[in-house]
Amino acid sequence: MINNVVLVGRITKDPEIKYTSTGIATLAFTVAVDRGIKDNSGERQADFINCVAWRNNAEFLSRYVKKGYMIGVEGRIQTRSYQSQTDNQMRYVTEVVCESVTNLQPRDPNQPQAVNQNYQQNQPRQINNPSYQQNNGFNNYQANYQQQSYSPDSSFEKESFNVDVAEDDLPF
Numbered sequence: 706m707i708n709n710v711v712l713v714g715r716i717t718k719d720p721e722i723k724y725t726s727t728g729i730a731t732l733a734f735t736v737a738v739d740r741g742i743k744d745n746s747g748e749r750q751a752d753f754i755n756c757v758a759w760r761n762n763a764e765f766l767s768r769y770v771k772k773g774y775m776i777g778v779e780g781r782i783q784t785r786s787y788q789s790q791t792d793n794q795m796r797y798v799t800e801v802v803c804e805s806v807t808n809l810q811p812r813d814p815n816q817p818q819a820v821n822q823n824y825q826q827n828q829p830r831q832i833n834n835p836s837y838q839q840n841n842g843f844n845n846y847q848a849n850y851q852q853q854s855y856s857p858d859s860s861f862e863k864e865s866f867n868v869d870v871a872e873d874d875l876p877f
Contacts, residue, residue: 708781710801712754713809714738716774722767732763733800736778756780758803769808777807 714736722732733755740750756778758766770776780803789796 710778710780710782712736712738712756712778712801713775714751714754716766716770716772716776717753719772720763720766720770722763730760730763730767732758732766734758734766736776755798755800756803757783757800758806762803762806765808766806770810774808774810777805777809778803779805 717735737751780801
């Protein structure tokens with residue numbers, strides 16, 4: 706069986722991290738994904754996809770992503786249900802559980818550089834000597850989900866990246 710989802714879109718609000726009673730980081734968010742077509746009035750259409758990130762993916766999003774940022778999400782679709790405590794009705798939820806999150810927002814040369822541009826859950830990392838890959842001007846960094854913090858290498862060289870984006874390429 707295959708259950709794999711890949712999304713590229715814009716996050717709809719500033720991420721707010723929460724922690725479970727056992728201290729595991731979690732973050733629920735929505736990604737607006739452009740459908741690539743316009744409606745009868747000429748407006749672009751978008752789908753708003755509910756997502757949930759856990760552990761380092763959640764911490765990464767809360768630190769380095771803001772409302773309107775373009776992100777890439779890879780994960781799986783999950784359905785669940787629960788009984789509402791307010792009206793005792795069953796609620797059904799379909800969401801994407803993130804296994805990898807990538808910040809696709811170009812860096813602003815006037816802002817401090819965020820080294821962690823790509824988190825993937827079950828990938829090893831070396832704390833004392835992180836390895837970096839360059840991919841189209843974005844830093845890709847893979848982290849093991851068991852690690853809770855990251856200190857950037859002070860010798861990492863800052864770069865700037867400028868992109869010309871036409872209004873027709875934006876989902877809003």
